[in-house]
Amino acid sequence: MQQPSRIDGQKIPNPPAGAAAINVPLLCVILTGVLVVSVLLAIGLGAAAVSPGETLRYLWAALTGGRITADEVTAYQIIWQVRTPRVLLAVLVGAGLSAVGVAIQAMVRNALADPFVLGVSSGASAGAVLVSVFGAMAAMGIYAVSVGAFLGALLVSTLVYLASRNSGGLSPLRLVLTGVAMAFGFQAVMSVIVYFAPDGEATSMILFWSMGGFGAASWGALPVVAVVTIVSIVLLHRHGRMLDVLALGDETSASLGVDSVRLRRRLFVLTSLATGAMVAVSGAIGFVGLVMPHLVRLWVGAAHVRVLAIAPLVGAIFMVWADLVARTLVAPRELPIGAITALVGVPVFVILLRRRGYLFGGR
Template identity: 40%
Template sequence: MTHSPTRERPGFEPLVFSGDDLEHDQRTRHAWIWSAGLLAALLLTLPIAVGLGPVSIEPGTVLQILAQNFGAGPETGDWSASEQSIVLLLRVPRVLLGAAVGAGLALAGVALQALTRNILAEPYLLGVTSGASTLSAASILFGATAGIGTASLATSAFAGALAAGIAVFLLARVGSQMTSTRLVLAGVSVGYVLHALTSLLIFASDDPNAGRSVLFWTLGSLAQATGQSALVTWVVVLGTLGCLMCWSRPMDALAIGDATAQTLGIKPAKLRAAVMIVTALCVGALVAASGGIGFVGLIIPHVARLCVGSTHRQLLPAAALLGALFLLWADVLARTALAPQELPLGIVTALLGAPLLFMLVRKLNPAQ
């Protein structure tokens, strides 16, 4: 019995799925599942983190207080006025700011590691955090920007971070070219100079209490969080995420190498300049709100890559969520470990991040 050849309907072509297409779809699905899980974990963490502290408040009570504040809950409850003030005026702004700062630092780390093709790149490496610390120290110790008013410290930190970013950009740019190696070397050089200037300012000050304030602030803290600072920081972080997501495919190519990027029509120098400017603006806003917090921008991008891979379209949201979670729990430890005394947040992130970094180093390919 003979079979006649199968006739295909005009206008239709048989669908052929290659192994690469299926593998890509599986990786993408896996990445978004991870992101959804991290988002759910973050939403669950928020009321828990608000309730934890020297004065503990049940998560259910936290949710009832928030619901009442937005007109969706009972008019009265079994909580005290002091508990309501703690939740609304202290804990909620602090938790929202902590989530924003953690997400922003993780995004900055992802961007800088792609920019420089250096697994150790983070805001500290490129001197941006050091610039913020130097001008903030000048503001605290000598009132360098006292004429601005209550926003003098935040303004000083933002201006310092932006000035450091511009300095690194100008030093690294030779002609119309800016390579990753020159960017790293320029960042390290600027960072060391600014760190020395900060130490010199502390040494030159006659006020030991002011020096202690500078030290505590440069190690990071969310104690000065307000609703306004949390809102502004979230706007900056979401804007940064939007810009980096638009550049996700060019950043994929840049992370492989300049030659690959150029073959795809990408101009590496212009892309580096754009990413550097956005990152400097973001880190300036973060340091202005919370001081210098290390290890988040270094360790979180690597952990996120283990979860979702290296494609920036999936990596950026996952890193932001993971960074927010990490900093929220670090802040909980900072305010509860030695309660009622509060630890600088940078100490806690270093103690938590260093073991994670060591485990990642152990997993690296021997060739690396």
Template identity: 45%
Template sequence: MSVAVPSARGRVRAAVVPYPLIVGLLGVAVLLSVVVATGVGPVRVPAGEVGRILVHHLAGGGDTTANADLIVWRLRFPRVLLGAVAGAGLALAGAVVQSVVRNPVADPYLLGLSSGASVGAVAVITTGVSVLGALTLPVAAFAGAAGAMAVVLLLARHRGRLLPLRLILVGVTCGQLLGGVTSFLLVSTQNSAAQQQIVFWLLGALSGAGWNVLAVPAAVVAGGLVLLTVRARRLNVLVLGDEAAAALGVDASRLRLELLLVTTLLVGTVVAVSGGIGFVGLIVAHLARMLVGADHRRMLPVTAGLGALFLLWSDVAARTLISPAELPIGILTAFLGVPFFLLVMHARGLAADGAP
């Protein structure tokens, strides 16, 4: 099947700059940003020295006793990489959710995924359970997201089909309920340290990044990008609506289920290691469409790259704006996301007639 449904305006914009050049420039920007961002902090490390340290370790060299080596390799580089991975994952999830529910202002929060992950993580923090050691909180967060998605999928089915409007309504309702559960767990605990940890985690934080937590989300996001890119042609068809998809031989309900399962895996894994970071998918997916058009074969890789850049630099701002203290990264993404949401809503005429 060879189907692509970018808008006419999207095709014109994409033709201005060749797509391979856009991807190449984006890749270079991500690599340079990783090096520069690693050197930014209370103790600044020049980009040249950061590059030498990274090359030394990546070439198989061992740790040194230099303070710069400790700061770069042990502390900041894993955090910067995790920010890039988390940003790419959340951006991809947002792009897919918007296409699945055919709503331009959708993101993973709309389907209750992030709320479910928060319930799982907060339950672990408040109870102090550590059955799996350091993996307990990530596993609980992922289980919460998966459980929320299972409930939403069960309640959103109508005569064996998944309908976009029902997905939104059920997702928003479940998200509100799960948010109430999270708030109850927060206020019911008597542990003030746990309360502080919960609040900071709910607003998003990458301060706990380390080499031990990087491999799993990196593998999941990379695998998710590959799976979604393989399904990009069918995702293009899904945007046209169920009847058009059926006419082209695509089972819209089954495809929607597959895409939502991949999205759940992405969101659950990312939220498990970074907390609740909102608006990334909403902002970045729109920027990617503006840059390369609506064809998911072109848009998804660009979305991942832009998401990595966006969250990487948001984290840099979070750890430097009020240094030596640190802002939860979700505060910054909310400051950017809410105005962007309102602009998109106004541009699309959602306030007037509810149509995307």
């Protein structure tokens, strides 16, 4: 018989019996295999389709310095220089948004919370548009817009933190309300920029940062995002048992020996940095961080250690295929990936809400 888990000598609930029966390590192995196959197929598919075998050969040549023939140069460059960084960025952003969504829903105790509920996406969009329209930080070259987006996200995160903090710490309700207010405020800033901009560049930039996309992916943008995303997922997973307690409420947390104020502050900083880094390279992609945590909870239960082991893999797989649809459905034009995630996420979320007995954090 499974023994209840403990924190500071106190018992906390075990996962439901059905969820506990799921072999999480085996499920992780299976999902990792699905992700690898998805990445390989997504790299090869597109306007110029390349077979999986040829895709593997080009990737191996790029990694080992192997040779290719002159007539293969174009296909090789498409695979290695264009599609591979784009698909890998989709993996990182999908995994990161899913993990951050799990943490934020526990942090603010709100089933409708997602990585952008704190206004980070609006701040990033405003920063990117300001840099693009007024030419700020030109010395950063091609990274100027991403740096501007990240600084805008950090600015909003700081403002939300300062406005939400009181003598009792960070209140979940204050965090949500302040984040929503900041989001509306920075959207108004972007509207003013569009109104006074000399051309349509600001409008297109706002559309990109509002709906997201991986069209600007490059090898240079991957290292920072990879480090931030992987470190964030690892740290959030290590806080899994604490998130279980935090989701029960501050009074319960205190009775179990968990300092909810300090933990919420730590999570706020971590999730804001991670979200800012992802939005800076992909724009705001909605519904991934909202829907994926709920889907995974249906599979493995409400225990955050289990959810945070599975959600990043599910989110990564979903994002790879969503990006593939976005760039192939109406090729050669490209759809905003946020439109694809919304078309999938809205009906899925409505179905989840209508499931009899489904509640946030369990059934």
